[in-house]
Amino acid sequence: MKYKLGTMAVAAMMAASPVLADLVFPSMSYRTGPYAAGGIPFADGYADYFTMLNARDGGIGGVMTSVPECETAYNTEKGVECYESLKDTGGLVYQPLSTGITYQLIPKTTADDIPMHTMGYGRTSAKNGEVFTHTFNYPANYWNGASGAINYLLKENAGDLKGKKIALVYHNSAYGKEPIRTLTELGAKLGFELLEVPVDHPGQEQKSQWLQIRRDKPDYVIMYGWGVMNQVAVQEAANIRFPMENFIGIWWSGSENDVLAAGDAANGYKALTFHGVGKDFPVFADIQKYVVDAGKAAGAGDQIGTVLYNRGLYAAMLAAEAAKTAQGIHGVAQITPGQMRDGMEALEMTEEKMAALGLPNFGPSFKVSCQNHGGDGLVGVTQWDATAKTWSLISEFAATDKDLIDGLIAEDSAAYAAENNIEAGCK
Amino acid sequence: MFYREAGDFSTTYAEDQQTFPIKFDRYRYYLVLFVAIFIVPFVLNDYWVNSLMMPFLIYSIAALGLNILVGYCGQVSLGTGGFMAVGAYSCYKFMTGVDIWWGGELLFRLPEFNIFFAVIMGGVMTAFVGVLFGLPSLRIKGFYLAVATLAAQFFLVWLFNRVSWFYNYSASGQISAPERELFGVLITGPSTTPWAVYLFCLFFTIASAVIARNLTRGAAGRKWMAIRDMDIAAEIIGVNPLKAKLTAFMVSSFFIGISGALFFSVYLGAVEVGEAFGIQKSFLVLFMIIIGGLGSIFGSFAGAAFLVLLPVALKVVGVDWLGWPTDIVAHLQLVIVGLLIIVFLIAEPHGINQLWRVAKEKLRLWPFPH
Numbered sequence: 139m140k141y142k143l144g145t146m147a148v149a150a151m152m153a154a155s156p157v158l159a160d161l162v163f164p165s166m167s168y169r170t171g172p173y174a175a176g177g178i179p180f181a182d183g184y185a186d187y188f189t190m191l192n193a194r195d196g197g198i199g200g201v202m203t204s205v206p207e208c209e210t211a212y213n214t215e216k217g218v219e220c221y222e223s224l225k226d227t228g229g230l231v232y233q234p235l236s237t238g239i240t241y242q243l244i245p246k247t248t249a250d251d252i253p254m255h256t257m258g259y260g261r262t263s264a265k266n267g268e269v270f271t272h273t274f275n276y277p278a279n280y281w282n283g284a285s286g287a288i289n290y291l292l293k294e295n296a297g298d299l300k301g302k303k304i305a306l307v308y309h310n311s312a313y314g315k316e317p318i319r320t321l322t323e324l325g326a327k328l329g330f331e332l333l334e335v336p337v338d339h340p341g342q343e344q345k346s347q348w349l350q351i352r353r354d355k356p357d358y359v360i361m362y363g364w365g366v367m368n369q370v371a372v373q374e375a376a377n378i379r380f381p382m383e384n385f386i387g388i389w390w391s392g393s394e395n396d397v398l399a400a401g402d403a404a405n406g407y408k409a410l411t412f413h414g415v416g417k418d419f420p421v422f423a424d425i426q427k428y429v430v431d432a433g434k435a436a437g438a439g440d441q442i443g444t445v446l447y448n449r450g451l452y453a454a455m456l457a458a459e460a461a462k463t464a465q466g467i468h469g470v471a472q473i474t475p476g477q478m479r480d481g482m483e484a485l486e487m488t489e490e491k492m493a494a495l496g497l498p499n500f501g502p503s504f505k506v507s508c509q510n511h512g513g514d515g516l517v518g519v520t521q522w523d524a525t526a527k528t529w530s531l532i533s534e535f536a537a538t539d540k541d542l543i544d545g546l547i548a549e550d551s552a553a554y555a556a557e558n559n560i561e562a563g564c565k
Numbered sequence: 566m567f568y569r570e571a572g573d574f575s576t577t578y579a580e581d582q583q584t585f586p587i588k589f590d591r592y593r594y595y596l597v598l599f600v601a602i603f604i605v606p607f608v609l610n611d612y613w614v615n616s617l618m619m620p621f622l623i624y625s626i627a628a629l630g631l632n633i634l635v636g637y638c639g640q641v642s643l644g645t646g647g648f649m650a651v652g653a654y655s656c657y658k659f660m661t662g663v664d665i666w667w668g669g670e671l672l673f674r675l676p677e678f679n680i681f682f683a684v685i686m687g688g689v690m691t692a693f694v695g696v697l698f699g700l701p702s703l704r705i706k707g708f709y710l711a712v713a714t715l716a717a718q719f720f721l722v723w724l725f726n727r728v729s730w731f732y733n734y735s736a737s738g739q740i741s742a743p744e745r746e747l748f749g750v751l752i753t754g755p756s757t758t759p760w761a762v763y764l765f766c767l768f769f770t771i772a773s774a775v776i777a778r779n780l781t782r783g784a785a786g787r788k789w790m791a792i793r794d795m796d797i798a799a800e801i802i803g804v805n806p807l808k809a810k811l812t813a814f815m816v817s818s819f820f821i822g823i824s825g826a827l828f829f830s831v832y833l834g835a836v837e838v839g840e841a842f843g844i845q846k847s848f849l850v851l852f853m854i855i856i857g858g859l860g861s862i863f864g865s866f867a868g869a870a871f872l873v874l875l876p877v878a879l880k881v882v883g884v885d886w887l888g889w890p891t892d893i894v895a896h897l898q899l900v901i902v903g904l905l906i907i908v909f910l911i912a913e914p915h916g917i918n919q920l921w922r923v924a925k926e927k928l929r930l931w932p933f934p935h
Contacts, residue, residue: 169895170899174892209880209884211895214840215841218615218833222611225611241741242833242835248755250755261737557741557743
């Protein structure tokens with residue numbers, strides 16, 4: 139526990155802090171800066187789902203929810219400021235939507251006994267819940283993504299990638315560097331050559347990178363990009379006439395924002411995903427009825443049904459389900475962040491549960507446990523249709539190379555545990 | 566009336582030469598120190614220390630450092646972010662034990678430094694690098710030097726991204742500060758107490774300010790100012806430009822390195838070079854000293870306070886009190902801070918320090934202005 143010098147002296151002042159009445163799901167959003175195009179729909183989806191729960195079900199387990207927002211602009215310093223200021227609101231779970239901020243918050247949230255959910259981003263080895271007790275990254279992580287992309291290419295090439303050349307265009311940051319290790323190992327195993335092409339923040343200038351790609355002629359390009367970098371990359375790929383169907387982005391490089399700018403040239407571009415796309419789910423009727431028609435939509439209200447809006451919605455749904463689980467475990471409606479953590483660790487998503495929530499087949503079913511904070515890592519592939527302006531799922535949610543990834547996760551989390559003197563184990 | 570030197574007699578040279586020769590000034594300084602050391606630590610909480618005090622103290626050190634170079638010696642530098650990165654990465658290497666490799670084999674590994682000395686080493690290494698990148702200043706000046714230091718900025722960021730030795734071969738390329746303590750009190754890591762990290766940073770801030778103040782009013786500072794005002798004239802009266810410019814780069818980089826080390830180890834705990842020490846950081850610190858006042862110690866603090874506290878204050882007013890959407894407040898914040906910078910530069914080109922000086926002058930005469 140943290141203690142403070144002169145706690146007695148300020149105890150009177152502290153008593154003035156507000157009484158907690160809601161279940162608080164803070165949203166560390168970014169609606170400004172070079173990554174706003176990705177941040178806005180996610181934050182809208184996250185807020186709208188809770189608005190709908192409040193209006194339709196009267197909150198979760200009879201307690202209303204609230205979603206205070208804090209603008210991080212994808213900046214780690216602002217992220218720290220946001221975390222500290224949102225902590226006073228009694229937030230149950232943090233979703234920073236930034237790998238950089240995640241790295242900062244992993245030790246902080248653990249010390250403060252607050253869970254953090256980094257859905258499809260953050261530190262991949264956080265999957266090992268024995269070391270990362272308060273960090274969750276279900277249902278899929280970056281290494282699943284890398285392996286998923288390779289598995290998809292394997293399928294396209296009848297199981298043989300020998301002699302192929304695959305370029306990785308990545309955001310030159312902790313986020314973009316995540317898949318390198320996995321792809322290197324997979325390259326050694328399957329016999330393809332990996333070409334690393336880093337792009338520096340924020341990624342508006344990629345001429346030299348794509349010239350390199352034109353020169354080296356890789357068979358496939360995998361991209362780990364975010365924000366404005368994605369649009370630029372798709373446009374540059376179009377400029378060098380790189381075949382779009384051989385260009386696969388991670389799920390953070392696969393939204394409408396990323397491909398609309400390039401127009402028809404982006405047709406056929408592919409991206410990975412771990413949840414459903416489009417508006418064709420019953421839950422959107424409720425969103426329309428309780429949120430949009432009531433004039434309570436977050437932001438401009440024009441993002442509903444986009445890929446990243448759905449992802450925000452999915453994150454909110456998983457958080458709400460974990461809160462329900464926590465309420466069930468502890469038998470109280472007004473749960474604490476510590477109890478929320480237990481709920482997340484006991485979360486089980488089944489097909490029936492998702493159908494009941496109005497999201498049939500929206501995401502994979504998975505079960506979180508103390509050993510596994512990351513779900514099963516099932517990854518699907520979507521493809522962009524530039525004429526219809528829609529993404530569509532073109533593959534099943536398929537399993538990834540579990541043996542390889544689990545080995546890497548064990549190795550990385552052991553290194554983290556040794557560095558920080560953490561005794562691995564389940565409570 | 567409030568503020569006067571009447572009746573304040575100096576009887577020794579030491580008294581006459583002290584930093585604050587006016588009694589009122591001196592007591593105010595003691596009062597500020599007293600409040601900062603003995604009162605603030607008792608009332609700090611996590612939010613205050615992480616969102617306000619630590620960034621303020623750390624940016625103050627960086628602004629002090631840059632002010633020595635730009636404000637006192639007249640050498641424009643845009644490499645602050647890169648130099649802060651040198652401080653941060655050196656601090657990281659020294660606190661985890663520097664490993665020296667030769668021909669693929671581990672030659673030896675230095676023992677892990679105590680966090681206090683690791684921060685100092687951050688400053689020392691940056692001083693070396695600063696001197697290296699200060700060499701072009703002997704031949705080029707003004708905008709051309711700014712461009713040369715800009716090259717340092719990009720080169721250093723690229724270096725720390727590229728060479729995995731600097732981040733101990735971690736897969737993500739991030740460096741993160743392990744838990745370290747000083748006298749049994751945790752200074753880095755997630756479980757630190759607000760007062761401990763505050764006092765740790767405060768110590769470095771006060772020490773830097775005292776050193777900077779005394780350097781700038783001594784022989785070294787006079788040489789820097791002579792170079793700033795007219796380098797040829799300075800050379801004619803016997804100032805060695807090589808020594809003066811390089812010592813300015815050295816001292817300036819030392820402070821900037823200290824601030825970078827603290828920024829990484831104590832404040833953020835984990836950094837990524839491109840994001841934390843990019844070109845924006847160089848501009849931010851440059852704006853601090855321009856707004857605060859070039860060539861002034863107080864100005865460095867005032868500028869840092871202005872640019873660290875104002876955005877937070879605007880956010881608190883906009884989001885927490887008025888309940889406006891966060892994106893509108895964030896955009897307004899950019900507009901207001903930008904506008905204030907312009908207003909400041911037009912209305913008071915010499916910065917907040919000049920405002921303070923004028924206020925003191927007025928107070929000295931008050932209530933009889935003539």
